[in-house]
Amino acid sequence: MLNTTARWALALPLCILALSACGDGGEAEGPGEVNIFSARHYASDDAVYAAFTEATGIAVNVIEADGDLLIERVRTDAERSPADVIITVDAGRLYRAAEAGLFQPAGIDDALEAIPASLHHSDDLWFGFATRARVIAYAKARVDPAEIQTYQDLADPRFAGRVCVRSSNNVYNQSLLAALIERLGPEAAEAWARGVMENMARPPQGGDIDQIRAVAAGDCDVALVNHYYWARIARSDNPADRAVAEATALIFPSQQSGGTHVNVSGAGLAVGAPNADNAREFLRFLLSEEAQRAFAELTNEFPAVPDTAYDNALLEELDGFEADRLPVNTLGENAAEAQRIFDRVGWQ
Numbered sequence: 429m430l431n432t433t434a435r436w437a438l439a440l441p442l443c444i445l446a447l448s449a450c451g452d453g454g455e456a457e458g459p460g461e462v463n464i465f466s467a468r469h470y471a472s473d474d475a476v477y478a479a480f481t482e483a484t485g486i487a488v489n490v491i492e493a494d495g496d497l498l499i500e501r502v503r504t505d506a507e508r509s510p511a512d513v514i515i516t517v518d519a520g521r522l523y524r525a526a527e528a529g530l531f532q533p534a535g536i537d538d539a540l541e542a543i544p545a546s547l548h549h550s551d552d553l554w555f556g557f558a559t560r561a562r563v564i565a566y567a568k569a570r571v572d573p574a575e576i577q578t579y580q581d582l583a584d585p586r587f588a589g590r591v592c593v594r595s596s597n598n599v600y601n602q603s604l605l606a607a608l609i610e611r612l613g614p615e616a617a618e619a620w621a622r623g624v625m626e627n628m629a630r631p632p633q634g635g636d637i638d639q640i641r642a643v644a645a646g647d648c649d650v651a652l653v654n655h656y657y658w659a660r661i662a663r664s665d666n667p668a669d670r671a672v673a674e675a676t677a678l679i680f681p682s683q684q685s686g687g688t689h690v691n692v693s694g695a696g697l698a699v700g701a702p703n704a705d706n707a708r709e710f711l712r713f714l715l716s717e718e719a720q721r722a723f724a725e726l727t728n729e730f731p732a733v734p735d736t737a738y739d740n741a742l743l744e745e746l747d748g749f750e751a752d753r754l755p756v757n758t759l760g761e762n763a764a765e766a767q768r769i770f771d772r773v774g775w776q
Contacts, residue, residue, distance in 0.1 A: 458485060459484055459485035459486045459487075459706070460486055460487070460703055460706050461486060461487040461488070461489055461703060461706065462486055462487070462488055462489070462512045462513060462703050462706040462707050462709075462710050463489045463490075463491070463510045463511055463512045463513070463702070463703065464477070464488060464489065464490050464491070464511075464512065464513045464515060464710070465490075465491045465493070465498055465501070465502060465511040465513070465514050465515070465698070466490060466491070466492050466498070466514075466515040466516070467492070467493065467494060467495035467498050467515060467516040467517055467521070468492070468515055468516075468517060468693060469492055470726065470727045471726045471727070472722040472723050472725070472726035472727040472729075473515075473727075475722045475726060476713070476714070476718075476719045476722050476723075477490065479713075479718050479719070479722070480709075480710055480713045480719075483713070483718075484706075484709055484713075486706050486709065486710070488710075491511075495516045495517060495518070495521045495599070496521070498514070498516060499514075499516070499521065499524060499525045499528065499530065502514060502525075502530050502698065503528045503529075503530060506700075507700050509698065509700055510702060511698040511700070511701065512697070512698055512701040512702065512703045512704065512706065512707035512710075513695055513696070513697065513698060513701070513707045513710055513711065514530060514531065514554075514695065514696055514698050515693070515694070515695045516693075516694065517560075517599075517691075517692075517693045517694075518599045518600065518603055518691055518692070518759075519556070519603060519691055519692055519694065519756035519757060519759040519760055520599050520602055520603045520606065520759050520760045520763045521599060522549075522554045522692070522694045522696070522756075522760065523757060523759065523760020523761065523763065524760065524763075525554070525696070526549060526553045526554060526696070526760075527760075529699060530696075530698060530699055531549075531553040531554055531696040531697060531698065531699060532553070532697050532698070532699045532701070533551060533552040533553060533697070534552055534696065534697040534707075534708055534711050535552065535708065536552070536708055536711055536712055537552065539711070539712045539715050540552070540555055540715075542715050542732075542733045543555065543556070543557075543715065543732045543733055543734075544732075544734070544753065545755075546753045546754065546755045546756060547559070547692055547732055547756060549696075549757055550755075550757065553696050554694050554695060554696030555692075555694055555695065555696070555711075555732075556692025556693065556694045556732050556756060557692070557693060557694065557695055557714040557715060557719070557720075557723070557732050558692065558693045558720075558723040558724075558727070558729035558730065558731065558732055559690045559691065559692055559693075559729060559730045559731075559732055559751070560654045560655060560656055560690065560691055560692070560693070560729055560730070561654065561655045561680060561688050561689070561690050561730070561746075561749065561751065562600060562603075562604050562652060562653075562654055562655075562688070562689045562690070562691065563652075563653060563654070563655050563658075563678045563679060563680050563681065563688060564576055564579075564582065564650055564651070564652060564653075564678065564679040564681055565639065565640050565643050565650065565651045565652075565653045565658055565676050565677070565678055565679075566643065566649060566650045566651075566676065566677060566678075566679060567643050567644065567646070567649050567650075567675065567676060568675060568676060568677050569675065570646075570649050571649050571650060573677070573679050576650065576679050576681065577681065577682070577683070577684070577685075578681050578682045578685055579604070579608065579620065579681050579682060579689070580620055580623075581681075582620075582623070582624050582627065582650065582652070583619070583620045583621075583622075583623025583624050583626075583627065584623070584627075585623075585627075587627045587649070587650060588626065588627050589627065589628075589629050590627060590629055590648055590649040590650060591624060591627040591628050591629055591648060591649075591650055591651065592628070592629055592630065592639045592642045592643060592647065592648035592650070592651040593624065593628060593632050593639065593651065593652050593775075594632055594633075594634065594635065594636065594639065594652070595632040595633070595775075595776055596632065596767065596770035596771070596775040596776060600636075600652075600654060600691065601652065601770075602763050602766045602767060602770070603689075603691050603759040603763070603766075604652070604689050605617060605620075605621060605762075605766035605769060605770065606758065606759045606760075606761075606762035606763050606765070606766045607689045607752060607754055607758070607759060607762075608620055609762045609765055609766060609769075610754055610758050610762055611686055611752075611754070614765060614769070617766075617769060618769045618772065618773060621769050621770060621773045621775055622773040624775070625773050625774060625775045629642075629647060629648035629649075630642075630647065630648070631776055632775065632776050635657075636653040636654050636657040637653075637657050637660075637661060639651035639652070639653050640653055640657060640658055640661065640672060640673075640676055641672050643675075643676050644671070644672040644675040644676050653678075654691075655678060655680075655728070655746055656727060656728040656729055658673060658676065658678055659728035659742055659743060659746065660728060661673045662674075662742055663728070663742055678746065680746075680749040680750075682750075682752070683749065683750050686752055686754075687749075687750040687751045687752035687753065688749055688750065688751055688752060689752050689754075690730075690751045690752060690756075691756065691759065692732070692756050693723070693729065694756075695711055695714055696711075697711060715732065715733055717733075717736060717737075720732065720733050720736040720738070721736065721737070721738045721739075724736065724738035724740050724743055725738050725739055725740050728740065728742070728743055730743070730747060
């Protein structure tokens with residue numbers, strides 16, 4: 429079997445153009461094109477775009493931007509927007525985009541049968557094509573993993589001064605709290621948020637990899653992170669990154685109480701898509717074996733299609749956990765309440 433790098437290097441050169449170079453966004457000759465507005469910036473996505481063009485002949489034009497900016501741009505452009513497909517991370521953002529009227533039903537129910545119902549919008553407005561688990565990174569030298577079975581353990585007084593986290597503005601934290609609101613109820617979720625805040629080793633700061641590095645450096649003992657950030661540095665060519673990963677490990681919480689919280693990278697058909705048929709082809713392709721493998725092998729995300737085979741030994745080691753099957757749309761529905769709770773408890 430070819431290794432991951434070699435196999436993906438065989439993909440056709442990317443046909444990714446800035447939309448500004450695409451004239452008026454009209455139909456190209458031949459199979460045509462599809463305009464993708466994406467909040468992701470990963471090598472896996474470039475590989476998927478190239479593979480899609482190789483398979484269909486359809487040219488892929490990409491605009492990349494931060495998730496919230498991307499949603500605002502499509503909303504502001506309204507009917508003038510050339511967007512065919514909108515891709516972003518986190519169900520909370522997908523929910524906001526749907527609430528803003530940016531999606532239309534794609535009519536690909538047959539393709540969506542390949543993924544769990546919890547990973548797509550009930551009205552077919554968007555779906556998750558890859559999943560990421562919000563887990564707990566811990567210092568192997570200072571923490572017995574048996575100490576932590578659930579997210580609630582992070583709020584226990586025994587972890588006072590030992591917890592590192594991102595800010596409450598981070599959408600991953602908002603979605604985790606949104607899930608806890610659904611599972612535990614608002615009062616218990618607020619008690620959890622207050623307990624975690626009181627246990628923080630420092631004010632919230634940085635991204636997920638910064639939290640992992642802080643654990644390895646001894647600034648704190650545990651941190652909330654998405655699993656693929658840890659996998660990224662564990663598979664890095666940089667010895668310093670690998671040393672950070674070797675000093676830490678991951679716990680998948682709540683295995684006996686509802687499962688580990690998972691979120692999605694998702695996509696939907698833009699409401700005014702000028703190339704709607706090509707967009708539907710692309711959305712179907714996101715759930716193809718080739719695309720699902722790319723997300724697992726190049727981005728360390730778990731495939732949305734169960735039982736997808738992939739060549740990533742580290743991800744295989746992490747896989748097999750019990751995931752929370754809460755419909756991801758619920759994360760968006762509870763997001764506003766989650767932010768109010770963060771504000772009330774003083775989580776910056």
